[in-house]
Amino acid sequence: MGKRRSTLAWGIWVLMVAWPLSAVGAEPAIRTLRDPLELRALGEPRAVLQELHAALAEANQHNDRHRRALLLLARANACRVIADWDCQRIAGTEVQAIARGLDDPLLEVRGLINEALADVAQRQYSHAGQRLGQAELVLKRQPVDVLYADIQLGFSAMSAASGKHAMAARYAERGLAALGAGQVSPIRARLLRNLAQAQMGLDQWSAARTTLVQARRAVEAVKDPKLEAELALAWARLARTSGLVAQQREEGERVLAIATTLENAQLEAMGREVLGNAAADAGDSVAAAREYARAAALFRQLDLLREEQRLLRQLISVQARSGVPSALREDAFARFLAVDEAVEFADRAQALDEFEAQLKYAQQAKDVARLAHETEVAQHRATALAERNRLIVGLQILTAVVLMLMLGSYRQARQRNRRLREALDTVREREAQTSGLMRVTRGCVLLHDVAGRIILANPAAAEAFGADSVEAMRGQSLQALLPGGVAETVDAYLAKVRSEGTGEGVLGVPVAAGGNRYWQCASSYVEPADATPYIVTQAVEVTLHNLELEALREQGLRDALTGAYNRRELERFEQRHADGASWAVIAFDLDEFKQINDRQGHEFGDAVLKATVRFLADRVRADDVVVRMGGDEFVVLLPHSGAAALERIVERLREDARQAPCSYSMGSALRENGESLVATLARADAAMYIGKRALGMSQRSQTVLIRQP
Structure with missing residues (x-):
């Protein structure tokens, strides 16, 4: 169950970028590859899955294998909508078996595509790539442009899911070229949508805007509400980069309207996230916190941990600015740590599973080679033994003949003795080889x-x-x-x-x-x-x-960019200190770090983060711990510290603030009444944001220090 949850978030993105073809605009060669239930699955997946039981039973009763394959494709489509990847993979595999029996390459290609997309959703990219490559080979027997474009859509989805935006764009462009400029179909709209997503990932915002305009026109022609909602989400992302708050609200309301019509909780959560972003950009922290909290709750109901993690991070940020009660901030912070722990554990577990699987495979290959060699040696020994036994029998016969024909058989006896010596030499040679193998x-x-x-x-x-x-x-x-x-x-x-x-x-x-x-x-x-x-x-x-x-x-336990500890160190730190031990926490937030990235570039911003970690480490004690909480937020954990020690370090950081790579705000707290580390962190975080509000946003923006790290 844990592995399934860890792959659901990837599956949601794959579901958006690699939706199956609809019959509208499809070429005549593949219209017979689709059952009406497959189209209904786009809006009524649960109802279609229920109806499929009776339809499949009827197809089995009449031994109609072609009909059964079409119904299984409808099941794969419905399972994709509800993110049941195992169900989709099994349906795709069954379709392939039926298609090979019917010698129907087009059905086989569709089954391979469904199996590959299920693999992409569960991050099994190697197997997915093999299935899509096999689909390309099968399609050469009966080329169809729409199915070729569908395969390129799958490659684009796999590349985007693994963060390879340039490759995702190339596959999308290849699929669009196969369809041609004049053809109107849902797959064209989705390829345009994929291309726009890849362009935004490559910071090609102008090109992405042009591509999204084309995609929205294509959606209007095919009437696909869910695809329209996905494009609205892409427009909202583009609008946010341009600071267009009103357009963000408009696109968010459009997504919510479609989600209500389709009764789609996932789309509702995404729409509320858009509205929360718009409110945050407009400075309405209360409204932003409300929308983020509702979106996070929806993602939590759907077991989409990565999406909930993203929303909780934004919720914690706006809660600190809106002045909500500390109890609510502590609850959100505690939930965020739990979700972050679950996501990191799933990622590491998957990496360890893959590493151990590769090691086991290598060991098995070695064992197979060893067993093959041992079998060969045994066969040689058996052959030599059989030859030796045959020669012994011949020798016995020869002895009897010698008693009768001494002179005539003498020459023959010498010949057979020579052959016997040769056989014995062969046996000794094999035994020496076996001994040598033991030595090396x-x-x-x-x-x-x-x-x-x-x-x-x-x-x-x-x-x-x-x-x-x-x-x-x-x-x-x-x-x-x-x-x-x-x-x-x-x-x-x-x-x-x-x-x-x-x-x-x-x-x-x-x-x-x-x-x-x-x-x-x-x-x-x-x-x-x-x-x-x-x-x-x-x-x-x-x-x-x-x-x-x-x-x-x-x-x-380490942050890959800065070398500081990550959030997992919080749990280990708390476990290392017995009940009643004293500690202190200093929370840091870099001022206007987003402006540094926007003006100087992300590479400069990364250098600032690394230099900030070195700056903090040089000004705290040897056993103090510097932790990167995420983005531009850091904390310093001070074990066995009282008020005096904390004040000395805080004063040193204030005095040396102008030597830092970037201006920062900080807040501190001492452990009280044996409280948890989460509670101390929340109080330090609250103190930091109180200091930010007291200083004033306009004044801080004028005094931001940015130095060459």
């Missing part, structure tokens, strides 16, 4: 009895255990070769292998230089029919993998 393999290989006494080992195992040679290890027990604490785990591991037949695990072995070496072990219990049972153990060193995982965890 980098993994540890051990053959030991059920009590852990070593029967056979390779040089890699001797090196790992610190033994002088392979021969020195024979007869020794694993427990004697390992430290005491590790030996206890070996006993439990051997008991498991004896009872279950196999066992896997990771063994950590301390080394003299400090730290541990880690080995991934796999063992198998062998019980020959006429010999003593034994255990074969193989081990591969995974120390580097463990170190990389540990480094990845530490990286998750």
Whole structure:
């Protein structure tokens, strides 16, 4: 469920930029690829899903596979609208199977596109790219411009979702070229919408405005309310960059009207966000806070954590300016930290899952290669043994013949003996090759009895255990070769292998230089029919993998741009200090930082942020912690600090303010009555904004300091 929530926000964007084709304006070659229920799914997805049960049952009863494929495409469309990506992927996969049975390439292409878009929504870009590439190859059998444009729309959506705006624009332009300038269709409108979104991502605002005008004209021709709402959202974004508050309100009201007609809570939340932006730009913090709170509540109902995170950040900012009660600000701040924690955890978990999957794949490939080699060696041994047995039988026959025909068979006996020697040489050569393989393999290989006494080992195992040679290890027990604490785990591991037949695990072995070496072990219990049972153990060193995982965890606590700690450090800081410990917090906000970005550029703004972190770190104590809360907001956490220590640091920051890369406002607070860190942060934040209001916006805008960082 957590992974599904983490991908829903990506799916919402994919749903906007890669909506399926409608029948209006489609070429005759694909009109038979669409059922009326697929068009109804745009506005009534739940009702269509209910009707599909009976329709699919009827198609199955009449064994009408073509009809079933069209109904499955309608299901994929409805599932896309409600953001059920697994449902969409399964429907697309079934359509492909039916299409291959019917030898219908156009149906197969549509199934591949649906599966690819579901993958994009869940950020499985590699698999999505393979499906879209396969769709292009299948479409070459029966080219159709509209389906080709639909594939380019999918590539554009995948590029935009991964932040590659230039590539998204190229795919959109390629799809528009395939359709031609004279054709009017929903896919043309969506390609124009994608192109405008990419142009805005590339800061090409003038070109984006021209493209949006064309897209709105195309939407008027095809009558698609939801697409009209999506274009209104794009216009609102463009209007905000130009400071057009009235147009923002107009586009926001248009989105709300369409959301009410379609009963679409997602569109309503987006419309309220637009109205909140307009109110904030107009200086009406109360109205902005109200709209942001309503939008955040809607996104929370829909489990869209990333969208809720964005709205909560804006809500906290306007609440501080509007003077709402501190309890409400603390609630919003606490919810924001919880949502931020969930989003970061989902991102890191997905990254770790992908890394471990790649490692497992590499290990499996290595095991497959090893097993293939062992099979080849076994086959050679069997062939040599069969040849040897055949020669022995021939020799016995030859001996009998020699007793009867001594002189005549003497020459033949010599020839057969020569062949026997050659066969034995081959067997010895194979055995030498096997022994050589044991010597050069980098993994540890051990053959030991059920009590852990070593029967056979390779040089890699001797090196790992610190033994002088392979021969020195024979007869020794694993427990004697390992430290005491590790030996206890070996006993439990051997008991498991004896009872279950196999066992896997990771063994950590301390080394003299400090730290541990880690080995991934796999063992198998062998019980020959006429010999003593034994255990074969193989081990591969995974120390580097463990170190990389540990480094990845530490990286998750750092802000990638400035090197300061991120919000995850707040929880760790609070856990490190027992109940009743004292602490202090200083909150910072850079004055008019948005103007720095607008006038000097984002690269200069990034340099200012980095220099600000260095400035703060140089003026606080060694054990104080500098945290970037997001954007241009920072806090300094001061452990074990009283009023005097806090006052000294605050005074130093006031005296050195003109040496800072940028003017800033700050507020401070001491922990009171064993309160939580969130409560102290909220009070420091409130003190900072009180200072901003006391100073006055007009005066601060005249005294902003911007220095070369």
